[in-house]
Amino acid sequence: MKRVVITGTGALTPIGNNTNDFWESLITGKSGSSLITKFDTEKFKTKFACELKNFDPIDFIPKSEARKYDLFTQYALIAVDEAIRNSDIDFDKLNKNRIGVIWGSGNGGINTFQQQITEFAKGDGTPRFNPYFIPKMIVDIASGVISIKYGLRGINFTTVSACATSNTSIIDAFNYIRWGKADMIITGGSEAPINESSIGGFNASRALSTNNKNPKSASKPFDMERDGFVMGEGAGAIILEELEYAKKRGATIIAEIVGGGMAADAYHLTGTHPDGEGAFLGMKSAMEDANISPENIDYLNAHATSTPLGDISELKAIERVFGKKNQLNISATKSMTGHLLGAAGAIEAIACISAIQKDTIPPTINSKNIEPYFNDMFDLTLQSAKEKTINFAMSNTFGFGGHIATTIFKKYSE
Structure with missing residues (x-):
């Protein structure tokens, strides 16, 4: 089978809004956990999470466009844009019929769903839903929006396997390229789950840490005193290409995926x-x-x-x-x-x-x-x-x- 290489990445994370900042924070041991700012947590068992910092989607996406997308799709677009720039791709010089998008999200537009149902419940029963409600909410929309933005007509779908989702997306993209079904695939995943329903729901399943006094040190894997995970948000994008295709277009190869x-x-x-x-x-x-x-x-x-x-x-x-x-x-x-x-x-x-x-x-x-x-x-x-x-x-x-x-x-x- 064909070899598959990585030529670009894009990261939007609680400890860095691009790949370089993300890496620098990782190697210096920076915690992204802090008290939640997105909603009032007074009555919640968990009052902290790993939110994005110093970030406004409107800095990256025109407001007229952003209003059509849930945060998870906005995060996807921003991470993908960085990955494409880092990979130095000019789609106009490539066969877009052979370039695909396989994206992942476990929850999709959960913020949109919560907002719309909350507004409906507060009303008089008359259905006044946003015309973008369904396309903002459905989990597959991010892969569709990415393909629309860049005119990519190759393989396009979304994987959902809960917290294994992004790796499933990457494996699917890897397989389709090495099987010869695509030359390049944009893959990765995005999630925007920090809201009342997610925090409340994971609290109910007793999965989240409740160490509200020490949020920065609450995520302590393998430690005897660990008491649950800390919710995070963001996106990661990876450009996968068939080896000879990447070499032919003069791409810089940064790693290879082999299994x-x-x-x-x-x-x-x-x-x-x-x-x-x-x-x-x-x-x-x-x-x-x-x-x-x-x-x-x-x-x-x-x-x-x-x-x-x-x-x-x-x-x-x-x-x-x-x-x-x-x-x-x-x-x-x-x-x-x-x-x-x-x-x-x-x-x-x-x-x-x-x-x-x-x-x-x-x-x-x-x-x-x-x-x-x-x-x-x-x-x-x-x-x-x-x-x-x-x-x-x-x-x-x-x-x-x-x-x-x-x-x-x-x-x-x-």
């Missing part, structure tokens, strides 16, 4: 398998796809949301795949960004790609009292970034419903 594995826990609505069965199968499948062994992986960006059960199950799966005392470095960047749900895989893929480029592993911050059984088993890259030659990096994502998606990226060489 993708998907599986299912088949266990519980919201909880991971206690022994990480799906995670084990996903990682194993990704390595088989890449035709490499566990010893080849230099860095693993763990799903590690900071939930009591989820972190343990992932570490059990990692132990089963890699064994004990492996030279593998692991880190949990959600300790800084929070959990971007359907967009998590996209920004964590960018973290892996940047780590490969810079030969530097971003840290796991906040975590100090590691689960005793795993304390001396793995290098969790605690508190500080670490320089290390990285040839292969793996990224894990797991979603409600038992969805598993793992990707593997490689340092590019001829």
Whole structure:
């Protein structure tokens, strides 16, 4: 099959509104968590999240256009614009019939849905809905809007696999290109879930941290005192191209994608398998796809949301795949960004790609009292970034419903 390379990325995150700022914040261990400003949290159990900072969509998108889109679509457009600029693409010189968009979002236009239903409930029962209500809300609209903006007529759809969504999108894009069905695909994911319904809903399922006194240190993966994840928002975009196609157009190749594995826990609505069965199968499948062994992986960006059960199950799966005392470095960047749900895989893929480029592993911050059984088993890259030659990096994502998606990226060489 054809080789697939990465030529550009775009990031919009709680710790940086572009790829460079995002990376600098990662390696310096910056937390994006703070008190929520988007709504009144007085009656909510959780009062903090990882919101975007110093950001206004109108700085990037004309107001007349922005009003047609939910925030998750606006975030997508902004991240994609950066990725295209970084990849130095001139679509007018390319066959747009062979360029696609495979985008992901777990919740789609949940802000729009909440706003419209709230307004209807406050009214007299007369249906006065915004004419953009449905296209703003539906989860597939971001991929459609991206293709419309750039005139891309190739493969176009949206994946939904909860918090595994972005990795699923990336794997799908990878497969379609190496199967020869497309020359280039814009992929990634976006999420805008910080509102009353999301925070309230995840509180009800007891998934969120309630450490309101110390929001910056609330996300502490693998730590004995972890009490749930911290909600995040934003987007990550990645340009994937067939190798010879990228070389022909003179693109700068920054990394290669070599493997993708998907599986299912088949266990519980919201909880991971206690022994990480799906995670084990996903990682194993990704390595088989890449035709490499566990010893080849230099860095693993763990799903590690900071939930009591989820972190343990992932570490059990990692132990089963890699064994004990492996030279593998692991880190949990959600300790800084929070959990971007359907967009998590996209920004964590960018973290892996940047780590490969810079030969530097971003840290796991906040975590100090590691689960005793795993304390001396793995290098969790605690508190500080670490320089290390990285040839292969793996990224894990797991979603409600038992969805598993793992990707593997490689340092590019001829």
